[in-house]
Every structure is written in C-alpha cells, then in structure tokens.
Amino acid sequence: MDITTFTSNKKFWIWGISLLAVLAALATLPQWLGSYYVILLKDILMLVLITVSWVIFSGPTGYMSLASAAFFGVGVYTSALLLPMTGAVLPLLLVIVIAGLVSFILGLLAGALTLRLKGIYFAVFTFGLVLLIQRFLLWFEMNITHTRGRFVLLVEDNTIFYVMLAIFVATLLTAYFIRRSKFGLALQSIGLNEEAAAHSGVNVTRVKVITFAISAVFMGAAGAIYATKLTYIDPYIAFNPLFSFLPVLMAIFGGLGSFYGPIIGAALFSYLQEFLKTEFPFQYMIIFGLLLMAVIVFMPRGLVGLVQRLLASLKEGPEEKSTPGWAIIFCLFGILGGLVGWFIFRERRGARVLLKAGGVVTLIGGAAYLLMFLLTLLGGLGGGYF
C-alpha cells in the first residue's frame, strides 16, 4: 500500500485523530500529575518506544535482534560525552539528534556485518555487540582516558518527559509508515522467504540494513535523554544487557502479530514490573518469573492473541476443546482490579491494606494461572498430549 493512497483512507484519519487525542492527553499529564508519575510515564514511554523500534526490524523479518542495548547504550554514552555536568558542550536537542545519528551509523555497520547470519547466530552476534562495545569502551576509559565514570547534566523532569514523548511519537509514526509502505511489504517478504524476496526484485541487503539502522535511531535518541536522569554513567550502566532482552520479552508479551500488540504489551509489562518491585519487593522475582512462564504457556501469541481468541470464541460460541480461557479472563480482571486499586488508592495515607488486597487479587490471579496449568496437565494425561 502506498502512503498517498493510505492517507486518503478513512480509517487512517480515525486512527490518526484518536492518536492525536491520546497524545494531547499525555502532553497535559505533567500539569496535574506528581513528578514520580511523570518519570514513571516517561520510562514507560521509553520502553514502549524501544519495543516498537525493535519490532520495526525484528517483527516482520523474524530476525531476533539483541542489539537494542547497544543502540540504547550508544545514546546514553553520547549524552555522557557531550552533556557533562560541568558545562554542556552542545544544546540538549542537538545531542539527542547526534545520539540518534551515532546509533544509526552503528546500526548500518552492525547490519552490514551480520548479513550472512541467520536465526540464533544473528541473535547471539547482536548480543555480543552489546558486550563488545561495553567492554571495549570500559577498557578505553580505564586505560586511555583514565575516566572515573562520567557525570551528566541534570535536566528538568518535565523537559525529559516532553522530549521522550516527541521521540515516542516519531517512533510510532515511523513504525506505522514503514509497516504500511512498500518497504514494509519488502520486509515481510524477507521474513517469509528471503530467497524468494530477492528473486522478486527486493534488494534484500539494502532493505535489511537500512531498517536495522532506522530502528536504532530511536533507541539511541531515547538513551540520550534517559541519561540525563541518571547523573552518573559508566559503560556498565550505559550498556545494560537488560535493554536487549526487555524489548523482546515485551513484544512477545503483547503479541507480535499486530501493530498495537507490542505497544500494549510493553506498557503493561513495564508497569507490572514497577508495581511488583515496589509492592512485592521480596517476592518480585518469583511472581514475575511465574507470570512470564504462565504468559508463554497460556498466551503463546501474547495479549493480543488472547484477546483475539476471546473475541472469536464470543462470536462463534465456545470452542469445543476446553481451554482455560475463562480462568484467564477472571485472572486478568483480578490483576487489572489490583492495578486500578493500587493506582487510585496509592496516594491516600492509611490505604496500604487495601493496596495489599489488590495485590492479593493479583497473586490469586497468578496462582489461578498456575493451577489451570496443572489442571490442564492432569486433564491432558489421558489425551496423549503428555
């Protein structure tokens, strides 16, 4: 589909306008939300935009890139170099643009180097890139510049938020148009069958490398602005491998099949993490781990796949084979209820008990997943599945 034909599409305008409305609402949030929520929202926006940029390349092509942390880290480090605490060399916005460019170039280089690699080799190579840059930079700083970490200029929270929002919008638009353009089609044909795509006239190399680099731009820019909140940066902090895995996890959590899946997935996932780290700091790991496993077992196509399945079963009547679908709905309600309860009552003193109760519902939701899993196991024993 061509962009021009698409912009004349009615659906485009409906979506466009509702997106604008959401963005406008987001833009006014700092006016009436406390600084913590602004920061939290900023971080969620960041994770969503990193996930979406990851999906730009890895979604249609099926190449699992773990280079996100490298692109992100390059952005963070660009900030560390160009925005030192003692007198910034360049204005903030310029630094962010430069960070994006540096990431772009790194994306081009990495893309060109990895052309021959497929599947897990590509994944491991891209992950290696993260550690390689981290270690080399570290060695360089230790032995050549003798730097004891770098201090970054602190930027005001609302500024960070708006910059992040701007990058977020840019990412969404880019992702959307790539998906809808000839370019996106070419990417998808690469994902389906690379040889066939090459035969049908797609310049596979160019499309792959350029898309990889484009997806890097936004991660770099996001890293640059993220750095201004950290104060202190060294290569370990900048190139945190977590940022390689998070986008993959979040995208699969949301569901790779659609455009909005990864967005919803990333938003919920990052919020859930924050929720668990603060409300259940001592059980965070086990709840999170079980939840991940349950999600994969019961929702192999992510949240979106689950919703689609539920919608389909509502339309066509319940499927003949019993799936734990209903249990999942209730569990999700539990989790949602817990989250809503937390969000509303968080600011009231003395409401902690209630919050815990919301958490308990969440816990039960998680336990229900598990129990359903066990029941499925037992039920499947005779059926030959197990």
Next chain:
Amino acid sequence: MSKKILIIFSVIVLLVGGLFVACDEEDDDVNGNGEPPVTKDEIIFGGSRPITGGNAIWEEVGFGPLYRLWISEVNAAGGLYIAEYGTSLPIVYEGYIYDDTSDIGTMTRQLERLMTVDEVDFVLSPASTASLFAGAPIFSKYEYVMLCAEGGATSIEDQLYALPYFFGVLNYSNRYQLPVFADLCLELGIDEVAMIWIQDLHGIEYAGVAATEFANAGIEVLMSKSVPPDVSDVSLLLLEAQASGADALCMFAYPDQNFLIIGTMIGMGINFDAILVGPGGNISALPGIFGPNIEGLMFEGAWNCNSTPGAQAFCDLFDSVYPPGTGDWWGHILYWGGVQFFEQAIVEAGTLDNTVIRDVMATSTFDTVLGPTWFDMFGDGGGLLAIECHAGEIGQWQNMVPEVIDPPNQYGEKRTADPWYPKPDWPTE
C-alpha cells in the same frame, strides 16, 4: 477437563478476590477517610534497596541488617521522642522498602516515588557508589537527609559543596584507608607492591589513590593490572605478580573477584609477605570459606569488638539477632555510629523536618558507638564522617579474629593488635 470446573474455579477466584477487597475497604474507611491526621502516630522510613541483582549482597550483609536492627531497637525502646508532637513515635519501614534490582534507573524512580508520592519521613540511602552519586541530587532536590552507607565518594567530593543533604559515613580510599596502608608499608618495610584492581569505578579510584599514596611514600608499584568483573581465571596475573618480586599484593576488587584470587593463590601456593583484600576481606563469612587460610590477610576498613568503648555492646547485640557470618568488619560500626548519630539528631531537632535535622547534623557532635562523632562539612554542602571518628582503616585476620593494625597518626591511635609480618604461609591440608 470440563468447562464447569473452570467456571466454578474462576468464580471462586473472583469471590475470594472480592472478599479481600471488601474486607479491607472497611479498614480503609476507619483509617484513611476524612482529613489527614493532625497528629502523627508513626515515623515512616522508606528506601530503594538492592533486594535482588548484583548489589543484593550489600542489603544482606551491609547496611541492610543494621537499619533493621536499629529500627527494632528504637521501637523496643518505645520509639523516638519528637518534641513537635510531644510524644514518642515508633518507626515503620515495612512496605516502604522497594527493590531497585540493582538498577540505577529504577532506583532514581523509586526515590522520587518515596519522596513525592509516599511522602515518607526519611529515606534510607541506596547501595553502591554509583547509586549514591545518582541518588544524591534527588535527596538534595527534595531536601531529604541522605545518610550514605555502602559506597565511597572520592569522585564526588568536589560536588559535595552543592549537595547539602549528603552525609557519608563510610571510610574509603583517600579517607583514610590508603594513606594509612602506605604508612603501614613504611612501618613494615614493604617497598614494592603489586596491584590487581577491578575495571569499575571502585577499582580505578582505589588504584588511582594507591598510586599517589605509594608514590608519596616512596613505595614502588611493580605491577598494576585491571580485571573485568566476570574474570574467570587469575592464575597468570598471580604468577606475574609473584615473578615481579613484590612484597605485598593489593586487590582492589569486589568479593567475587577477591575470593577467586585468594582461592587461586591458595591452590597454586602463591604467597606474599602482605596481602591486602578489598571488599570481601571484611565480611565475617570469610573464616567459613577459607578456614585457617585467612590468617594474616589484611583488609580495608577495619574494626573489632574492642576497637571502641561501645563496640563490645554492639557486637553482642548484633550476634544476638543475626546468625554468624552476616557481619561486616568494614562498615557495620560506622553505619551503627551513623544511625545513632542520626537518631540523636532527630530527637535534638524535635521535628521530622529534614531541613532542620540536616542543620543539626551539620553542626553537632553526638556520642555514638564510635565515641564523639561529628561530620566534616564541605562548605554549605554535605559532609563526611570525620576521620577521627573512624574505628580503623586497615585490619588483619589474626587467630581468626579481625584486628585493627593502623599505625598511629594525627587522627589518633586505633591499633588493636600489632601487625603480623610477613604473612604466614598458607596452611597445608
């Protein structure tokens, strides 16, 4: 499996969930509705602490056990008397300790939350040097006292002038461990050293300060090599250090690497006349790991149960609560002194207003487990615990007990035992 079971089960889930919410709503009406209470009935401490991740060890054996011990002691005594409210208030921290998963981004976010959403009365310091740096501006911005525990501050000293709420209690490289170690070397006749340091802020600070101090003392550094945190093999480094003929080996790394180095030295039979172990040499789990091999090992930051008049009482208290192997012979007495100082400052201020308490802390001297305790202030900015108050800088394991072996200097006489030199050979099995 029949759908019936699923539906029944789900209904149960919903009912139980609803029940919980309904039950607690009543509680909420009693406590939470209406105007915020005029009188306070508790003092809330919050914190963003590394419960999981790479720094989790510090929550477990660093400041973690101490703030819990201190709070339970305060509460057992009826709480803190706050003049403003005219009554003693207990301290609450359950539910306000968050897991930063050893990630700085998360830590800074959680600090903002504690200070702006939860509006807790006091916020505990995060752990690790990098976290202190990232957290300090936030504490200053929201005017919360930052009683810094696990983490050095060499790099941040210049910036302390702009961070008025920063109160560091830990001793570290240039305050005043390595100058003391250099003096010790002169006393013992060590004139050639080898250094292994970690590629990290900690390592580069210690290696840098050590280079300066050794140069000033006329001690030659024969080898100075850095290792990455996930180093898998140090045997070649040790052979090189041995071949250099150095009298002393200094390891400025974290417990993971230090233990690997010690283990490899024992395994290969490589010994030096003096061995200085960075963080890890001080933890009381060490005798359990290396047994009699620890005899003669030196470590940074030191105290023992006899090093101050109050130390024995603190040792007894700690041992009555925590299992053996969870103590820390570097920071614990300093953290304890720190919280005792903080406690007295709060009571003296008579309010929970951090700005007032900060001024009290900046100007007062209180008696703590460390003796008379005060902070050296950096202009109108933050402060660091006065060197005179440190319990010791360099320790040595002697007869399975940590001893302070600092040579006397202008900050006082802290030695609890004479140093063993040269270090005895590794005992053979």
Next chain:
Amino acid sequence: MLKVSKVNTFYDKAQALWDVSLNIDEAEIVALIGANGAGKTTLLNTISGLLRPASGSIEFMGQRIDGLPPHNIVDMGLSHIPEGRRLFTDMSVHENLEMGAYPSRAWKGRQETLERVYQSFPMLKERAGQLARTLSGGEQQMLAMGRGLMPKPKLCMFDEPSFGLAPMLVLEVFQVIQSLREQGITILLIEQNVRRTLEIADRAYVLENGRIVLEGSCKQLLQEDLVKKAYLGL
C-alpha cells in the same frame, strides 16, 4: 487389518480430510491415488499418528490407534516410509537402519533383520559406514525403504517411493514392493505413477480434495472414466 472410518483431520482450522474411510486386508497391496494436495500424505500422517484426527476412528489389527503417538503405532507393526525419504543425513547408513529397528520389539533381533535387508539391498551393505547424505538419490530411497522394513512391520505405508528417481530405479522400487507382499507384508502405497501402481496393486482408493471419491479393485478402476482422464491421461 487396517480400518479407517470417517476420519476428519484439520490443519489448524482448515479441514484436510473429510469423512475418509478405507479398509485394508491382510497381504493386500492397496494404492491411494489422487492429485497433489488431495490429502494423501495427510491421510498417511493421520494413520501413523503424526496428525490427530478430529473425529473418526482408526483400527489396526483390531485395536484403536487414533490418538496414539507415532512411536506406539510403529511399535504395533505399522511402518510409515515418509514422503521425501527423511533420512538422518548426519548418521551412517548402518545407523539409519539401526534407527529403523528402534522399537523394542525389533531391537533385539536387529542383526538378523539387518542381514535380510542387506540381502534385499546389497548396495546398502557396501555403503554401511557412509553418511546417509553422501548417497545418491536412488540409494537414499533404498535406504529409506530398508529402514522402513527394520521394525519388522506387518503393514508398510509408502509415500511416493519413486519420486525423483530414474526410470530404471523406479522399476526396482516396484519390484521390491511386490517382493514384500510375497513376504506377507501388507502395503499401502501412494504413487504418482498411477498406471504402474494399478498394475501391481489389488485395490485402490481415489482421493480428491480430502474425500474418497472412488474405490474398488484395480481392474475396475482402470475402466473408470474419471481415472482414465485424470490420472492416466487417456
């Protein structure tokens, strides 16, 4: 011996087999013919347990086998020589044959079976130590057939054994299949080479779009217009 009744099989939501029923008696050669995509391979996969039928039943030697995993079915003496040979290319010829005798029923006597297979396919013995990938197409087919015989089957299902082979070799394949019947092995055969198949088979089923449209003895079928037009090009 094998009785398939009203089997329906799906790929995800797409139905591939519709109420397929067929019958095979002991020591028969039964052919299954049909165009590409008619569902022949799907039917074989359903019988051998690689696919599960959504409904219907399959009986082998009087026992229900639908829903059983493949390894149980082969254990009962139903061997499936899959389309495209599917050899273990990184294992030697000998090891491939040994894998054929994996069911515990066949494992013990594998040396004897091996000798018999080597007699039928002497060239496999010469190449026993070679990796399967180094064999030529014809040799690979012989290996696949030999491997299919290793579990001492009572019923063998061949999925296009002559595919991609030179005419000479095709002839050999058919000879082998005929000789198997003489050893008392029942055969279900899928072949593109319809004329020759109908010559050696006793009965045949014609499959179109996942449904059985014709069945009968081969002589009868050779007279049917549908068969003549669609499969014999007459």
Next chain:
Amino acid sequence: METVLNVAVAGLLLGGIFALISVGLSLQYGVARVLNVAHGEFIMIGAFVTWVLYTEFGINPLLCMVIVGPAIFVIGFILYRTMFNYIRIKAPSPDAFEGNSILAAFGLLFVIQYIALTLWGSNIHGYTYLAFPIHLGTVTIAANRLVTLGFAVGISFVFYIFLARTRLGKAIRSAAQDPATASLMGVNIKRVLAICFGLGALMAGIAGVLLSMTYPVNANMGLHYTIIAIIVVVLGGMGSIVGSFIGGFILGIVGSIVSYFDPGLALVAYYAIFILLLLVRPKGIMGK
C-alpha cells in the same frame, strides 16, 4: 618459554571449565531446541547444594556429583515434559517454539534465582577443597583445577560415547535431526527430548559441583556462565558435543593468551573470534 607453558596450561584449565559448562546447553539447544537462558541457574544450584552438603554434612564434593546430578536431571526432565513440551505442542512453528521457550526459560531463571535467594541469601559463599599446588616440572597447577579439567574431559568423553554408541544416544541424535521422522521410527519423542533437557541440566549441575571448588558461590553467579556457554555452543556448532568441547578449549586458550597481556580484553577477544569464525563458517566449527 616458561611463560608460554604457563599460558598454555592456564588456557587448558580454563577451556575445560568452559567446555564443561557448555556441553549441557549444547544438548538442550541442539536437540531439545530450548535456548535455556536459565542454564547458569542450574550451575548455581549445583554449586550451592555442593556447598551445603560439604560444609554442613561434610560430604565430599566429588561425591556430591552423584547426588546433585540425578536430582537435577529429574528436575530438568519434569520441566521439559510438562512446561516446555506443552509450549512445543501449542507453538505454531518450530521458530515460534524457540522464541517462546526462551521467554519461558527467562521466567525459570527468575524463579530459580528467587528460590536460591530465599534459601541461601545473596551473600557470597564458598569452601576450600583440594586447594593445594601440584608441581609438574616448572608448572604449578591447583589440584582442584586439575580435577575439574579431568572431569571435564572425562564427562565429555563419556557423553560422546553415549551419543555415538547407545540406543538412547542414537535416538537423541535422530531426534535432533528430524523429530517427526524419529517418532516414525518408534522414538518416544517427548521422552527423548525431556531426557535431553534433563541431561543438559545434569551437566549444568555437575559443572556447578566442580566450579564450586574453585569459584565463589552466590545466587547471582548464573548469568555469567550462561553467556559464556551460549558463545561456546554457537561457536562449536549447536548440538555437537565435540564442537562445544573444541569451542570451549579455543575460548579458554585465547582467553588466557589475551589475559596475559590485558585481562580486560578477554571478552573482547572472545567476540572477535566469534565474529571471525561466524564470517568464515556461519554454522560453527562442527556445524553442518
């Protein structure tokens, strides 16, 4: 000359450790198709259990292998037979299974780490065992490292023979190449894949036992080993025991040579080799 010898010996000892931690992952990924990012956590569990058994009950660490190995095998077997098998059956394609199983393994990583943290805390532990030098000419080797190397070579050899010669070994190899056809041969594919995953876990557990004799033990130690194992497995060719073995030693020796000049560059060197090799042989040393 002596330096060269020392570097070579250090490289061999390190290579043995790398090979040891990789062989199990090679089975898990090469055959059972699970890129088990929780592999290092099984190593950690093996190390912790050994530490407990040795310090609390005085059980010889080498004997612990016999206790830890089978126990972890059972855990791995059950995990695959239930969770991963379920994911495998539900996945629309093998690629989807690979992606989903990584995620599930991530969940597993969190769960195992939580269990370890709850049981043993985040403190660093360790013990000294066989910590005395053995002098071979001019070279000095720590006894526990030599034992580790010996076991690494021995266990890899046994594994190689097991896969090459035994009925189950052949079933595993056939399942690695073509699970559907293997099942037509009568291989119970669910069981074999679960056995493979279990064996991978067992190898991790045994590696943990041996590593605990030289390395400190704590709840966060796992990921580091997982990363090295993944590099080695990809370097050696997936599913190839010999490949992992060779890959481990190459990495160990290169690591030692580079460490001799600057330990900080060891990991950089690993990746340099890794990239070079993938450019020359995109499927690894023993890959096909």
